[in-house]
Amino acid sequence: MARTRQSDARSRRIGLILFAACMVVAVPTLIVLFSIAGKSSSPWFGQYDPDTHHAYNFSLTDQDGKTVRLVDLRGDAVLLAFGFTRCPNICPTTLGNLAAVYRKLPPAAQERTKVVFISVDERDTPASMKEYVPFFNDRFIGLTGAPADIGTTARAYGAFFRKADAVGSDKDDYMIDHSTYAHLIDPEGNLRVLYRFEQLPETEKITDDVLRVLGTQAPGKQP
Amino acid sequence: MNKFLFLLLLSPGLSLAEDLKIEDPWIRAVPPSSKATAAFMTLVNKTDKPVLVTSGTCPIAGEIRPMVTTKQADGVMGMAFVESFSVPAHGSRVLEPGGDHIMLMKLKEVPKAGAIVPLVLATESGGEKGHVRLDLPVR
Numbered sequence: 001m002a003r004t005r006q007s008d009a010r011s012r013r014i015g016l017i018l019f020a021a022c023m024v025v026a027v028p029t030l031i032v033l034f035s036i037a038g039k040s041s042s043p044w045f046g047q048y049d050p051d052t053h054h055a056y057n058f059s060l061t062d063q064d065g066k067t068v069r070l071v072d073l074r075g076d077a078v079l080l081a082f083g084f085t086r087c088p089n090i091c092p093t094t095l096g097n098l099a100a101v102y103r104k105l106p107p108a109a110q111e112r113t114k115v116v117f118i119s120v121d122e123r124d125t126p127a128s129m130k131e132y133v134p135f136f137n138d139r140f141i142g143l144t145g146a147p148a149d150i151g152t153t154a155r156a157y158g159a160f161f162r163k164a165d166a167v168g169s170d171k172d173d174y175m176i177d178h179s180t181y182a183h184l185i186d187p188e189g190n191l192r193v194l195y196r197f198e199q200l201p202e203t204e205k206i207t208d209d210v211l212r213v214l215g216t217q218a219p220g221k222q223p
Numbered sequence: 224m225n226k227f228l229f230l231l232l233l234s235p236g237l238s239l240a241e242d243l244k245i246e247d248p249w250i251r252a253v254p255p256s257s258k259a260t261a262a263f264m265t266l267v268n269k270t271d272k273p274v275l276v277t278s279g280t281c282p283i284a285g286e287i288r289p290m291v292t293t294k295q296a297d298g299v300m301g302m303a304f305v306e307s308f309s310v311p312a313h314g315s316r317v318l319e320p321g322g323d324h325i326m327l328m329k330l331k332e333v334p335k336a337g338a339i340v341p342l343v344l345a346t347e348s349g350g351e352k353g354h355v356r357l358d359l360p361v362r
Contacts, residue, residue, distance in 0.1 A: 088259040089292065090300050092251060093320040131256035160299050173258075177293075177301030196298060197321060 043212060045205035046184065046193035055080075055183070055191045056156030060118065060143035063130035068116075068143060070189060077113045077213045078185040079206075082159045084121030084176050085132040085142075090197070091117075094182065095136040097200040102137055104207040112187070112214055115140045120154055120161040120178055122147050157183060186213040242270045243310065243346055243355055250327070250359045251320070252336040260334060261290075261324035262342060262359060265317050268310040275307040275347040276325075283340055285329025292322050302326075307347070334361040 042048065055078075059069045070078070079098055083091035098115050105113055117133055117140060129142030145153070154161060161178040180197035184206075193209050200206070248264035268274045279287040289308045293301045300321075308323065310316045318324050325344070334340050338361045346353045 085254070085256070086258065088251075088253070088257070088326065089261050089290075089302060089324055090321060092253060096320075128256065132254045135254035160297065164301050165303065175302055177299055179298050180300045181298050197294075197300065 043208075044193055045202065045209050046195040046199060048193050049191055052188075053191045054189055055185045056153060057189075058118070058143070058145075058149070058153040058156075060145040060149060060153065061126055063126050063133055063142045065126050068141060070185070073114050073116075073185075074189055075112065075187050077109075077187060077210050078183075079113065079115045079210070080118065080157070080183040080185060081116075081181075082118050082120050082154060082157070082161065082178055084119050084178070085124050085128050086121065086173075087176070087178075090178075090180055092136075094180065094197065094200055095133070095140070097203055097206075098182065099136040099140070100203040101206045101210065102139070104203060105210060109211055109214055109216055110139070113210055116143060117141070118143045118150070118153060120150055120159070121176055122150075123172075154179075184209055184213060187215075242348055242353065243268055243274050243276070243344075245344075245355060245357055248342075248357050248359045250334050250340050250342075250361045252334060252361050255333050257333055258330055259326060259328045260330065261320075261326055263318045263320060263324055264357075264359075265315055266308065266310045267315040268312060270348065271312050272349045273312055274310045276310070277307045277345045277347055279325060279342055279344045281327060281340060281342045283330055283332040283334060284327035285331060286327075287342075288326050288328070290324055290326040292324075336361055 055070060057070045059067060062068045079101065081094050081098065083094060085091075095117060102110060102113065102115055115137065119129065119142065124144045126144060129144055133140045133142030144150075159179040159181070161176050164175040164177045166172075166174045182195040182200060183191060184193035184195070186192045192213055195206065244267040246265040246267060248262065250262045251260050253260045266274075266276060276289060278289070281287055289305050290302050291305050293303055304326075308316055308318070316323070340359050340361060342357045342359055344355045344357065346355060
């Protein structure tokens with residue numbers, strides 16, 4: 001009787017140890033598996049920021065001379081990129097891709113999406129932006145501002161720029177090296193998704209991200 | 224006679240233009256205020272020697288130079304002029320948007336989408352100068 005109770009207790013103890021050992025192995029394995037599954041099924045194409053950071057509220061001038069602040073665009077998704085109008089290769093590629101993203105949005109979503117191009121070139125003016133930005137899409141917004149405001153805005157978005165070599169003999173005809181990321185800001189004004197330059201040609205996937213921040217999921221696509 | 228002509232046509236080095244084959248060339252349509260644009264293409268070298276593309280001439284541009292795109296890890300991109308694009312022997316080199324390109328500067332006329340623009344590329348191979356004539360669609 002005493003022996004049976006003892007062996008019962010022992011087998012219970014062995015059972016507990018086995019159970020604990022299983023948990024030690026199984027729990028981390030499951031956590032790892034779930035996190036891998038979670039990562040691969042992330043619906044976002046760009047680099048998604050799950051934390052809520054208000055994007056810097058710039059106040060700059062558009063191509064029609066009107067002041068545009070980011071808070072004025074609340075309720076809309078904002079695609080934002082930095083560049084300059086004399087940029088012959090990078091900026092036309094970026095804006096061409098953003099124009100394709102915009103074209104692929106249904107009309108109702110286009111109404112709620114703003115594409116904003118901020119010049120980091122002190123030579124740019126509302127007039128030069130008006131000749132440049134509408135070429136890609138006449139609803140795009142091209143912003144210029146005082147060098148100090150442009151500098152503060154660029155820094156706030158982690159964008160970098162510097163004057164580079166002159167193109168020819170004219171020293172005022174210089175290029176500007178600059179960051180090539182594009183930001184997607186949600187309708188509440190939070191930085192949500194960051195795209196690398198190489199990702200921008202995948203316009204359909206970016207269109208899906210825009211629809212996702214607008215809360216108007218593309219039909220047949222699960223978040 | 225026919226056989227002789229055929230062999231002559233096959234003989235290497237007969238035509239400089241055949242040294243460098245150009246695939247899918249095009250010029251980017253840019254806003255009307257632009258002072259520069261870029262030409263893109265794939266350069267294919269069929270020969271045993273590297274071929275250099277050094278410059279070019281084009282009726283709409285005052286100056287034409289090869290340009291490379293530089294990129295840092297933090298996403299900062301820039302551009303730099305180079306003396307030439309070298310296309311390795313039996314190799315190729317892609318000039319594409321956001322990457323290396325033939326820069327057309329001092330535009331006398333801004334190319335419009337749908338137009339065709341002639342371009343002559345200056346080449347060099349083993350010290351010998353040559354050229355390739357192209358007609359590029361604007362898009």
